Amino acid sequence: MAxxxxxxxxxxxxxxxxxxxxxxxxxxxxTAAPSSKYSVEEACKQAAGHHDLCVATLSADPxxxxxxxxxxxxxxxxxxxxxxxxxxxxxxSIYDDDSLESKTAQLQQCLEDCxxxxxxxxxxxxxxxxxxxxxxxxxxxxxxxxxQAEVKxxxxxxxxxxxxxxxxxxxxxxVDQLCSIALAITKLIRGPPS
Numbered sequence: 001m002a003x004x005x006x007x008x009x010x011x012x013x014x015x016x017x018x019x020x021x022x023x024x025x026x027x028x029x030x031t032a033a034p035s036s037k038y039s040v041e042e043a044c045k046q047a048a049g050h051h052d053l054c055v056a057t058l059s060a061d062p063x064x065x066x067x068x069x070x071x072x073x074x075x076x077x078x079x080x081x082x083x084x085x086x087x088x089x090x091x092x093s094i095y096d097d098d099s100l101e102s103k104t105a106q107l108q109q110c111l112e113d114c115x116x117x118x119x120x121x122x123x124x125x126x127x128x129x130x131x132x133x134x135x136x137x138x139x140x141x142x143x144x145x146x147x148q149a150e151v152k153x154x155x156x157x158x159x160x161x162x163x164x165x166x167x168x169x170x171x172x173x174x175v176d177q178l179c180s181i182a183l184a185i186t187k188l189i190r191g192p193p194s
Contacts, residue, residue, distance in 0.1 A: 081125035148179035
């Protein structure tokens with residue numbers, strides 16, 4: 001019960017942060033024009049440790065051949081959103097699976113909490129795509145970071161579940177990596193890292 005309260009506290013802090021970021025007024029103008037163009041390879045060099053996944057993910061979408069940096073960010077965010085949505089569906093199917101009669105209360109809580117976190121992450125990633133489309137690049141960064149935090153909190157919350165802690169590890173890792181890629185590319189819209 002204490003961990004549920006701490007998750008609620010973290011969720012409240014994230015919500016306050018997002019409301020404050022959204023209420024702060026218009027996002028500052030990016031330092032680089034959104035029309036700046038990086039190739040998939042150049043953009044993926046910024047996705048430290050996830051270069052191959054980045055190239056594979058972005059190259060799978062034909063629009064990236066002619067996309068500007070904002071277009072690459074949009075594709076990366078949508079890939080993270082699709083993956084998070086698939087994980088939310090997976091969580092729902094496990095939670096509702098009657099054949100898992102041996103689900104402990106702790107596992108049920110893990111699945112329920114992660115389901116809520118993934119629903120939130122999917123919504124935040126959808127909002128991040130809209131933010132990129134409207135030129136609110138700082139807001140998009142904040143939303144991608146918040147969705148990534150939800151995934152990390154899901155993973156952390158399930159670590160204590162005996163014999164089941166790895167039930168979501170691979171899925172959480174992939175969504176986390178896709179969020180890292182989306183965040184790195186979204187940051188490029190403001191200009192190259194110094």
